[in-house]
Amino acid sequence: MTLDHTGRPHLTQTVATWAGRDDLHLTITPVHHCTGCARCESARGAHTHDARATTQHDPLPAQRVQVELADPACVFPYCTRPTRACDLDHRVPFTGDDQGGATCPCNLTPLCRHHHRLKTHTGWHYRPHGPAGSGVFEWTDRYGQTFVRDRAGTSARPRPD
Incomplete structure (x- = not known):
């Protein structure tokens, strides 16, 4: 599961789609529990x-x-x-x-x-x-x-x- 800056969850597939777009800036930060x-x-x-x-x-x-x-x-x-x-x-x-x-x-x-x-x-x-x-x-x-x-x-x- 992936969360955005508001704490809303997003499916990993959705994030992968965003990563392929040229009009978006995407930062992926790993977080260790x-x-x-x-x-x-x-x-x-x-x-x-x-x-x-x-x-x-x-x-x-x-x-x-x-x-x-x-x-x-x-x-x-x-x-x-x-x-x-x-x-x-x-x-x-x-x-x-x-x-x-x-x-x-x-x-x-x-x-x-x-x-x-x-x-x-x-x-x-x-x-x-x-x-x-x-x-x-x-x-x-x-x-x-x-x-x-x-x-x-x-x-x-x-x-x-």
Whole structure:
């Protein structure tokens, strides 16, 4: 299966037809699936990082594409801003050494700028559920209200008394 920049799937035969046309510019980018890292909280398998994963804060373009394919929108409750217009938040904070979170798709979550700042500065926090790329996140605000965000949308959980 092949996806375009909007995340719509296209049959490989359709893409092959496009490649034969002179009036189209086509860029084909291979994307390797990240299955999770032993160093990351969302680990469901192990793989090794290259040196850039611990020394470079900003993701590589291929890493950004992986995150965009795994989570097509900001994962904050009720937000629908496309990932291509989002910041990528390190689930385990990046420190630039082997002690912090790696710059790896299994440790990056799309948050639009507004929700990234809200999470960073106002007491919101989240936990991913399931393997990296499952799209399920549990969010808690500073008052203890909990929301579950998945690919179907957002549901609020009653606050414990």
